[in-house]
Amino acid sequence: GENVEQHPSTLSVQEGDSAVIKCTYSDSASNYFPWYKQELGKRPQLIIDIRSNVGEKKDQRIAVTLNKTAKHFSLHITETQPEDSAVYFCAASRLTGGGNKLTFGTGTQLKVEL
Amino acid sequence: DAGVIQSPRHEVTEMGQEVTLRCKPISGHNSLFWYRQTMMRGLELLIYFNNNVPIDDSGMPEDRFSAKMPNASFSTLKIQPSEPRDSAVYFCASSLLAVSYNEQFFGPGTRLTVL
Numbered sequence: 001g002e003n004v005e006q007h008p009s010t011l012s013v014q015e016g017d018s019a020v021i022k023c024t025y026s027d028s029a030s031n032y033f034p035w036y037k038q039e040l041g042k043r044p045q046l047i048i049d050i051r052s053n054v055g056e057k058k059d060q061r062i063a064v065t066l067n068k069t070a071k072h073f074s075l076h077i078t079e080t081q082p083e084d085s086a087v088y089f090c091a092a093s094r095l096t097g098g099g100n101k102l103t104f105g106t107g108t109q110l111k112v113e114l
Numbered sequence: 115d116a117g118v119i120q121s122p123r124h125e126v127t128e129m130g131q132e133v134t135l136r137c138k139p140i141s142g143h144n145s146l147f148w149y150r151q152t153m154m155r156g157l158e159l160l161i162y163f164n165n166n167v168p169i170d171d172s173g174m175p176e177d178r179f180s181a182k183m184p185n186a187s188f189s190t191l192k193i194q195p196s197e198p199r200d201s202a203v204y205f206c207a208s209s210l211l212a213v214s215y216n217e218q219f220f221g222p223g224t225r226l227t228v229l
Contacts, residue, residue: 032216043205043220044157089157093216100145100209100216101170106156 002027004092006105013080014113021108023090024072030092033066033073034102038087047088048075051095080112118221120206126227132194135224138187139208147218148181148191149205157205163189164211196228 003026013019025033034049050057050064050073057064061080066073077084087109091102119138127133139146147162161171163183171181178197183189193200203225207218 034217043222045220046217049217095212095216100211101159101162102147102216102218103159104157 002030002092002103004090004103004105006090006108008108009106010109010111012111012113015080015082017080019077019080019084019110019112021075021088021090021110022072023074023092023105024070025092025103026071027092027094028071029094032093032095032100033064034091034093035062035064035075036089036091036104038089038107040086044089077110080110082112082114085110085112118206118208118219120204120221120224122224123222124225124227126229127196128229129197130195131228132192133196133200133226133228135191135204135206135226137189137191137206137221139189139206140219141187142210143208143219144186144211145209145218146183146189147207147209148189149207149220150202151205151223152202160191193226196226198228201226201228 006023031052035047036044037047038044048059048064050066061078063076087107089107090105093100093102121136144165148160150158160173161181166183181191203223205220205223207220209218
């Protein structure tokens, strides 16, 4: 089955700096890579996703890059703000229409310090 | 839409007792997932259903755990008998089966404490 590794487990940045979280996956058939944000005591929520037919996707201050050859993908947050403090999870899946199971990474605790 | 609904939000029980967690997916969604979250093990998929049929239950830790989805708008996760190591937050999530995207919408979770 799929295995997703995520690094770092904790990340502390100063407000306004950039943050980068990296994930690797094992199943070369995976073609969908979402990122979820979980604030303290809340549910995980999708913030951005990327499919294997593109190498990069941006949405305001967040971006995701994908390297299929190396089987890794990354989340980039620019101009970090205190409200970005949360746990971020990467995940991988095969989009088949017949059951799209997500395999999650272990999470990165991001702390944005004032 | 009210989103995914889970009940109870908090459950405290004693070891050996039966626990039943409930989930109502978003109307129209046809995939439903049960996850368990702990500090040690992160976010683990326990089981998921497509069109009310269990597809993959390989994450169910042991026979004490069982899940059902009798119809498209209701699912249960049962633990019998419960043990202290079952203490965790249990999330239910739902999505729409599609080949073009796969956003899973999570419920608020049930925090289970087994004493």
